[in-house]
Amino acid sequence: MAKRWRFYxxxxxxxxxxxxxxxxLARKNALTGFVENNCDGVCIEIQSHSNYNxxxxxxxxxxxxxxxxQISKFDKIEITPLTSETEFCxxxxxxxxxxxxxxxxxxxxxxxxxxxxxxxxFFDSNNRRYxxxxxxxxxxGPRFTIINELPYDRASTTMSLFNQCKECLNEYNxxxxxxxxxxxxxxxxxxxxxxxxxxxxxxxxxxxxxxxxLNASQIIAxxxxxxxxxxxxxxDQIAVKQLRERKKRPHKPFAVMFSDIxxxxxHCHINEVEKTLLLSKESPIVLLTKRTDFSLAPNICFxxxxxxxxxxxxxxxxxxxxxxxxxxxxxxxxxxxxxIAYKNEEAKICLASIADAFLLNDRDIIxxxxxxxxxxxxNKPIMIRRARGxxxxxxxxxxxxxxxxxxxxxxxxxxxxxxxxxxxxxxxxLGDLDDAKSLDxxxxxxxxxxxxxxxxPDLIARDFHPxxxxxxxxxxxxxxxxxxxxxxxxxxxxxxxxxVEHKISRPVLGIAMDGLGMGLDETIWGGEFFYCNxxxxxxxxxxxxxxxxxxxxxxxxxxxxxxxMLGLIESFSDxxxxxxxxxxxxxxxxxxxxxxxxIKKQIEQEFNSPYTSSCGRLxxxxxxxxxxxxxxxxxxxxxxxxxxLAQSAVNKSRDSFEFEVENIGDTLxxxxxxxxxxxASDISKNIPxxxxxxxxxxxxKNIVVQLCRDLGKKYDCKSVCLSGGVFQNQLLLSLVxxxxxNEHFQVYYPQKIPTNxxxxxxxxxxxxxxxx
Numbered sequence: 019m020a021k022r023w024r025f026y027x028x029x030x031x032x033x034x035x036x037x038x039x040x041x042x043l044a045r046k047n048a049l050t051g052f053v054e055n056n057c058d059g060v061c062i063e064i065q066s067h068s069n070y071n072x073x074x075x076x077x078x079x080x081x082x083x084x085x086x087x088q089i090s091k092f093d094k095i096e097i098t099p100l101t102s103e104t105e106f107c108x109x110x111x112x113x114x115x116x117x118x119x120x121x122x123x124x125x126x127x128x129x130x131x132x133x134x135x136x137x138x139x140f141f142d143s144n145n146r147r148y149x150x151x152x153x154x155x156x157x158x159g160p161r162f163t164i165i166n167e168l169p170y171d172r173a174s175t176t177m178s179l180f181n182q183c184k185e186c187l188n189e190y191n192x193x194x195x196x197x198x199x200x201x202x203x204x205x206x207x208x209x210x211x212x213x214x215x216x217x218x219x220x221x222x223x224x225x226x227x228x229x230x231x232l233n234a235s236q237i238i239a240x241x242x243x244x245x246x247x248x249x250x251x252x253x254d255q256i257a258v259k260q261l262r263e264r265k266k267r268p269h270k271p272f273a274v275m276f277s278d279i280x281x282x283x284x285h286c287h288i289n290e291v292e293k294t295l296l297l298s299k300e301s302p303i304v305l306l307t308k309r310t311d312f313s314l315a316p317n318i319c320f321x322x323x324x325x326x327x328x329x330x331x332x333x334x335x336x337x338x339x340x341x342x343x344x345x346x347x348x349x350x351x352x353x354x355x356x357x358i359a360y361k362n363e364e365a366k367i368c369l370a371s372i373a374d375a376f377l378l379n380d381r382d383i384i385x386x387x388x389x390x391x392x393x394x395x396x397n398k399p400i401m402i403r404r405a406r407g408x409x410x411x412x413x414x415x416x417x418x419x420x421x422x423x424x425x426x427x428x429x430x431x432x433x434x435x436x437x438x439x440x441x442x443x444x445x446x447x448l449g450d451l452d453d454a455k456s457l458d459x460x461x462x463x464x465x466x467x468x469x470x471x472x473x474x475p476d477l478i479a480r481d482f483h484p485x486x487x488x489x490x491x492x493x494x495x496x497x498x499x500x501x502x503x504x505x506x507x508x509x510x511x512x513x514x515x516x517x518v519e520h521k522i523s524r525p526v527l528g529i530a531m532d533g534l535g536m537g538l539d540e541t542i543w544g545g546e547f548f549y550c551n552x553x554x555x556x557x558x559x560x561x562x563x564x565x566x567x568x569x570x571x572x573x574x575x576x577x578x579x580x581x582x583m584l585g586l587i588e589s590f591s592d593x594x595x596x597x598x599x600x601x602x603x604x605x606x607x608x609x610x611x612x613x614x615x616x617i618k619k620q621i622e623q624e625f626n627s628p629y630t631s632s633c634g635r636l637x638x639x640x641x642x643x644x645x646x647x648x649x650x651x652x653x654x655x656x657x658x659x660x661x662x663l664a665q666s667a668v669n670k671s672r673d674s675f676e677f678e679v680e681n682i683g684d685t686l687x688x689x690x691x692x693x694x695x696x697x698a699s700d701i702s703k704n705i706p707x708x709x710x711x712x713x714x715x716x717x718x719k720n721i722v723v724q725l726c727r728d729l730g731k732k733y734d735c736k737s738v739c740l741s742g743g744v745f746q747n748q749l750l751l752s753l754v755x756x757x758x759x760n761e762h763f764q765v766y767y768p769q770k771i772p773t774n775x776x777x778x779x780x781x782x783x784x785x786x787x788x789x790x
Contacts, residue, residue, distance in 0.1 A: 020067050020099040022051070028059040029090035029412070030127045032170040035156030036060060037108050038198040039084050044106040047071040047078075054109040055169050057472075059091075064106070065099055085157045085299065086127045090412050090441075108193060111169050122441055122471045127170075128407050129243050129387065131301035131331040133158035135196065140333050141340075146185070149222065151334040152210050152381065156200045158299065162410070163244045163383050164202065168470055172201040176382040183208035210381035212334065215366070217375075228377050229341045237261050239351050239365055239373035243332055244387025244406050245358035246351025246365045248372060249275075253344060255315040261347065262317065264372040266354045270652040271319035273303045273326035273389065275348040277339035282327050285312050285345075291397045300407030301331040302390035318347060323662040326391060331406075334379075350388055355452045357459040360386045385466060386459065388447055395748055396755070401772050402746060403431070409446035410467070413771075413780065415439075416523055416552065419787040424464075424475035424495070426488040427779035428508065428535075430653060431772065432456075434464055435779035436473050437787060442518075443471060444771070444780050451487040461491070478503040479786035481511075481778070483536035504786045508535025509546045510558045511781030512741040512773075517552060518784050520739075520766045525551040527726055527735050528558070532742035532774070533576070533634035533653065541566055544632025544742070545688070547725055549733055552788055562679070562686035562725050564636065565589075566629035568621045579638035579656050580605045580648045581617065583694075586639050588621045590691045597698035601643055608648075633718070633744050636690060640714050643697055644707050654743065661747045664715045667708035668749070674716040679725070686725065693717055719753035727761055740767040743774040 032055050040053040040062055048071055051063040066072050076094075083089070132140070136153045139145040147153045154160070164175040172178055182190060186205055189197040197203045204210065206221070214224035228238055235257040238249040248265065250257040252274045262268055276282045279293055286306035288296075295304050303326040312325075319325055328348065330336040339346070351369060352358045359365035360383040366376060391403035401408070418440045425435040432448045445467060448460050467473065480492035482505045489505075496503040513528030528548035537543035538560075545564035551557045568585040575581040584605070587598050606614050621627050634657065641647045641656035646663060650656050675696035678689040693714070700710045726738055738758055745751050745767055758765050771777040 020065055021069065021072060022063060022065040022097050022099040023072060024095050024097050025060075025062040025064075026058065026093040027062065027089055027091070030086065030088040030125050031060045032127070033156070033161055033199075033201055034086035034127050035084040035196065035198065035200075036087050038156070038193045038195075039087075040079065041106060041108055041193045043075060043078055047075045049075060050100075050103045050106050052107050052109045055111040055171070057169055063097070065103060085133070086130055088411075090125075090414075111171055122412060122438055122443060122473070125410060125412055125443070127161045128300070128409065128411070129161050129163050130158045130299040130407065131329075132333050132336060133299070136333070137336065140336065147205050149333075149337055150206045150209070151212050151332070151337060151379070152202070152204055153333045154200060154202050155196045156198065157196065159200070159202050160243055160381075163385050163387055163406075164381070165470070166384055170201065175201050176384060177202050177204070179382075180204055180209050210379050212377060212379045215376045215378060224377060225337055225341060228338060228375070231375050232342055232346065235260070236374040237264070237372060238375050238377055239359075239369045240334070240338075240377040241360075241362065241365070241379050241383075242335070243383075244385070245360040245383060246369065247348050248351050248369070250347045251344065252314045252318060252347050255317055258315045258317050258347060261349070261372070265349070267349075268651045269320060269655055271322050271324070271326060272347045272349045273328055274314065274318060274345050275328050275330060275335065275339065276345045277343070278329070281345060282306070285309055285314055286325055286327055289394070289397070291394050291399065295392055295394070295399055296327065296329050298407075300390060301329055302392045302407060303328045305391065305393040305402070314345065321662055322658060323665050324393075328389065331389075334377075348389075355450060356455050357449055358386050358388060385446070385463060388449075390447075393746075393748065395751060398769055400767075400769050401776075402774070403447045404433075404444070404770075404772055404776060405447040410443045413442045413444060413518065414521075415442055415784065415787065416518060416521060417788065420790055421476035421787070422473060423477045423479060423783050423786050424473075425479035425506075425779040425783035425786065426481075426492050427782070428481050428775040429483070429486040429488060431775040432460060432488060433776050433779045434460070434467075435783045436467060436471065436475070437783045438473065442780060442783055443467070444777075447776055457487055457491070475499065476501055477786060477790070479506050479779075479782035481505070481536070481782070482507045482538070504789060506782040506785045507538055507558070508778065509543055509742065510548065510550070511778045511785060513548060513550050513558070513739050513781070514552075514784045515771050515777040515781035516739040516741045516766055516768050516773075517550065518780060519768055519771050522737065522739070522766065523552055524737060525549065525733070525735055526737040526739045526766075527561075527729055527733070528739045528741070529722055529726070530742045531633035531744035534630060534632050537631075542569070542628050542630035542632060544630060544634055545636070546631065547686070547729060549729075549735070550739070552784075560685055561729055562688065563631040564633060565680075565687045565689050566631045568624070568627040569630050569635065570617045570621050570627045572626055572628055575635070576638070576653075577650055578648065579635075579642040579650060580609075582635050583639040583642050584614070584617060585621055585627065586690070586694055588618060590695070594691060594695045597695050597702070598643075600701065601698070604645070605648070633742075636718075637744065637747075639694070640697065640711070643694065644701070644710060646707070646711070654746070657744070657747060660711050660714070661749050663708045664711040664749055667706070667712040671709050671712055672716070673713050674720050675713060677717060677721055688721055688725075715747075715750055716753060718750060719757060722754050723757045723761065726758060726763060730763065736762060737764045738766065740765065741773050741777070745773050
């Protein structure tokens with residue numbers, strides 16, 4: 019007797035060649051039936067008299083997926099066989115779902131770098147798509163950046179404006195062709211085109227003129243996959259200086275795009291994991307260690323020991339890098355703090371004062387996407403900025419949420435997260451919410467996700483800080499929809515995101531270290547030791563923290579870390595204050611004695627001087643004490659320079675500074691007075707700054723390890739989660755991880771989810787769901 023099976027498949031199974039894959043697999047196994055897209059994903063029905071052929075189909079389907087396909091949910095039921103069916107076919111997409119879905123509608127695939135087959139055709143002068151800048155197939159090209167709505171079909175993308183020529187249409191309709199239903203499919207006769215302004219340069223002439231301008235120290239605004247990039251010659255120090263001045267980005271490192279791995283090796287060290295990431299379909303920026311003979315313009319990343327390196331992700335980039343023959347700076351196409359430009363007319367206005375020319379195209383972008391940024395630690399990739407190539411994707415929750423939950427993240431490196439049943443979807447990196455344009459973009463992307471994924475929140479999770487823009491947005495949304503909101507403590511969310519990523523349900527010691535986040539006592543936290551357990555509702559207990567000290571000027575102390583050091587000194591005993599005379603003299607010579615006196619009074623009177631336990635602020639203070647950085651033009655500048663300095667001295671000293679831990683009520687308080695006094699003493703002895711920086715890193719490591727050892731015994735806990743922006747410091751992470759493993763702890767830290775505030779919204783969502 020014949021058997022007939024029906025499959026409901028959810029995941030990344032549309033726009034990735036999944037249906038032709040199923041079509042060929044079914045025919046190979048002599049099955050009848052059909053495959054079709056719907057709003058939930060893909061529906062398949064197969065029928066045969068051979069049970070072996072049916073089983074073989076299932077096995078091969080799961081073991082040999084197309085390169086971009088991922089299955090997150092797989093349901094199979096047996097149904098009544100049909101008697102009139104004679105073949106297997108691909109049916110038209112259904113816009114309605116066949117069943118009540120318990121998960122999000124099918125996820126569209128992420129945008130993917132040009133595949134090897136397309137690249138081979140692109141540089142083949144005999145191929146009809148020779149040097150066509152928008153060549154793609156089902157294994158590569160734009161996806162989420164061009165989607166208006168689901169299901170993912172050409173009519174629902176910005177490619178709907180381009181009618182395919184006869185040759186492209188034949189490929190599109192042929193199940194045996196790798197461009198079967200490749201929605202962005204096109205060629206030079208029927209698809210998008212590039213052009214350069216000012217002037218009337220088109221196609222090859224536009225590229226040739228771009229190369230001429232780059233060679234003439236000019237800055238180019240190029241429209242890429244997810245928005246504009248600003249480009250200049252990476253060897254040209256004058257061009258880089260102009261870019262910094264025009265973009266108002268004086269110190270933050272720029273990323274560099276290289277033509278191939280061999281070109282990267284001339285300037286950076288690269289291991290196999292880093293190489294694999296650079297060559298992957300996601301094609302992220304990878305942070306690499308610079309070689310000592312690094313010869314690109316020094317003002318690309320100044321004294322930072324790392325360089326953000328990337329390879330071409332689109333055919334246009336491949337052509338440009340091959341023609342230019344040298345590496346180019348490739349940074350986000352925006353003015354500082356604003357979202358990247360993504361529309362032609364918008365870019366020509368907001369980038370007019372930065373770019374000398376615009377390499378444009380007529381394919382519209384729906385969603386802005388920055389380039390993703392990854393670093394490699396102990397041969398494991400760690401996400402720094404999760405965007406193009408990685409977002410969005412579904413994250414499995416450790417329990418089923420009874421409500422649809424929206425989590426709005428924090429203020430810096432903002433993301434949002436939407437959750438339904440046992441799934442969560444984390445948005446792409448949306449930047450800092452410092453201005454109206456950034457907020458408008460955040461709201462637009464949120465609305466886009468809600469429409470795409472048929473999501474309507476029943477509950478909102480937000481940060482505990484009342485003045486964050488995301489918190490104010492939660493108030494507006496909850497009022498408009500008449501739904502409740504839950505405030506989630508910032509650092510608890512950091513640990514929760516780490517626990518979810520690693521599927522940890524047992525109790526952990528959570529070490530959250532970052533710049534700042536509002537604490538439950540309304541002081542600013544940032545150097546916290548928690549006991550966390552998801553098996554009990556919303557359980558986290560603050561066990562220890564750095565001793566709170568004043569931040570004179572509040573936010574001003576972040577921009578000017580010498581203020582933070584002054585706040586520390588004012589908390590020290592009179593006898594130890596004498597060690598910092600040299601530092602006081604230095605800052606007085608810069609900022610005047612009167613200003614220093616005013617700030618001291620400000621601290622004494624507790625006026626605009628909030629108290630903080632932040633570890634990030636301690637790194638700021640250490641950097642300014644060592645005269646490494648006294649003004650930060652971007653977040654994390656001082657700590658990153660301090661890390662680079664310490665890296666240069668690794669293995670030259672195992673020393674550290676003394677510290678004290680005191681019992682303050684129910685918590686332990688870590689006293690840093692002796693640490694900074696020791697640093698000041700080293701400075702007076704002319705000990706090299708790099709050695710002092712290394713000793714400071716090793717001291718923070720000792721603090722973490724000692725407290726984990728003591729608290730682990732007290733709570734019978736040997737699992738540790740490390741999270742927060744401070745743990746982007748790879749030297750510190752390495753030191754802590756090494757010693758904790760030697761103490762027989764299981765150590766976890768975010769890898770797929772950013773350890774910085776980019777992962778907050780996921781943690782907020784999980785805590786809110788668990789607290790219902």
